[in-house]
Amino acid sequence: xxxxxxxxxxxxxxxxxxxxxxxxxxxxxxxxxxxxxxxxxxxxxxxxxxxxxxxxxxxxxxxxxxxxxxxxxxxxxxxxxxxxxxxxxxxxxxxxxxxxxxxxxxxxxxxxxxxxxxxxxxxxxxxxxxxxxxxxxxxxxxxxxxxxxxxxxxxxxxxxxxxxxxxxxxxxxxxxxxxxxxx
Amino acid sequence: xxxxxxxxxxxxxxxxxxxxxxxxxxxxxxxxxxxxxxxxxxxxxxxxxxxxxxxxxxxxxxxxxxxxxxxxxxxxxxxxxxxxxxxxxxxxxxxxxxxxxxxxxxxxxxxxxxxxxxxxxxxxxxxx
Numbered sequence: 253x254x255x256x257x258x259x260x261x262x263x264x265x266x267x268x269x270x271x272x273x274x275x276x277x278x279x280x281x282x283x284x285x286x287x288x289x290x291x292x293x294x295x296x297x298x299x300x301x302x303x304x305x306x307x308x309x310x311x312x313x314x315x316x317x318x319x320x321x322x323x324x325x326x327x328x329x330x331x332x333x334x335x336x337x338x339x340x341x342x343x344x345x346x347x348x349x350x351x352x353x354x355x356x357x358x359x360x361x362x363x364x365x366x367x368x369x370x371x372x373x374x375x376x377x378x379x380x381x382x383x384x385x386x387x388x389x390x391x392x393x394x395x396x397x398x399x400x401x402x403x404x405x406x407x408x409x410x411x412x413x414x415x416x417x418x419x420x421x422x423x424x425x426x427x428x429x430x431x432x433x434x435x
Numbered sequence: 436x437x438x439x440x441x442x443x444x445x446x447x448x449x450x451x452x453x454x455x456x457x458x459x460x461x462x463x464x465x466x467x468x469x470x471x472x473x474x475x476x477x478x479x480x481x482x483x484x485x486x487x488x489x490x491x492x493x494x495x496x497x498x499x500x501x502x503x504x505x506x507x508x509x510x511x512x513x514x515x516x517x518x519x520x521x522x523x524x525x526x527x528x529x530x531x532x533x534x535x536x537x538x539x540x541x542x543x544x545x546x547x548x549x550x551x552x553x554x555x556x557x558x559x560x561x562x563x
Contacts, residue, residue, distance in 0.1 A: 319505075323498060323501060323502070323505060324495070324498060324502075327497075327498055327501065328495075328497030328498055331497075331498075331499060332497075366550065367550050367551075370550045371548065371549060371550050373501055374475065374476075374479050374501075374504070374548035375545060375548045375549075377475055377505050377508060378468075378471075378472045378475065378541070378544055378545065378548070381467070381468035381469075381471040381472055381512055382468050382541075384464065384468065385461070385464040385465045385467075385468040388460065388461065388464040389457075389460075389461045389464065389465075392456075392457040392460040392461050392464075393457045393461070394457075396455075396457060402530055402531065403457070403458075403461070403530065406461070406465070406530060406531075406534050409534070410465065410468075410537075413541065417545070
């Protein structure tokens, strides 16, 4: 088994930071939903708020790192231009080193770039803004979250939206990597 | 009894339009996230419509115009967050008003990053 540097960074981007954020979402949303005085004791609230604070910061950091690594390390490999000696009109073995051009070389795969990558590369950047707002909210409200239904509603709404958008980016990332892996 | 009294006090405060310190902090962070998203959407459309802007946004040859699009969005996000945070210490909208403002901005951001929409706008404004 051997991993190239490119494969390793792609894994760090998608299966490392990206998956960490998506998996941690379940814990975060459950923590916010159940943080109510009728469900948790006073000691329990203090413990849960502390865990939510750490969790929300880790999740925001994970999603920032996902988009930064994806955009500034992995993406340049995806969009690299092949030399003029490589034919960009046919999906050849040489063209596989240039995933964007490989996808565009066939009508059957071109939409992975035109729709999938074009949406993913942009919409993914909305998620760190939202995840940061959620983390700020968890710190600002603290134990108040257990009594303030509006604040819980707002934070859960932003959190779900952030998850949905990162899910879109993750889904297209997986499909594009399957069609044209970065190797 | 004490808990009931505190809850009743909070209900009176909310009914009177009182905005808590935590609400003010949240409102600024939340609306700034919407502004960052909307600016990102505008940059995506702008780069598609105007080749000069696309060239300007190419801050890094490897990343292409995406570097500038997200760079400008992050700058807008940070500046608006700081400005709103300071402004909202004096006067702030209610939490739910801030939420709907944010949702409106997010709709703009998500819509303008959706390829059929931004490419459609681009081809309508600049057919070639």
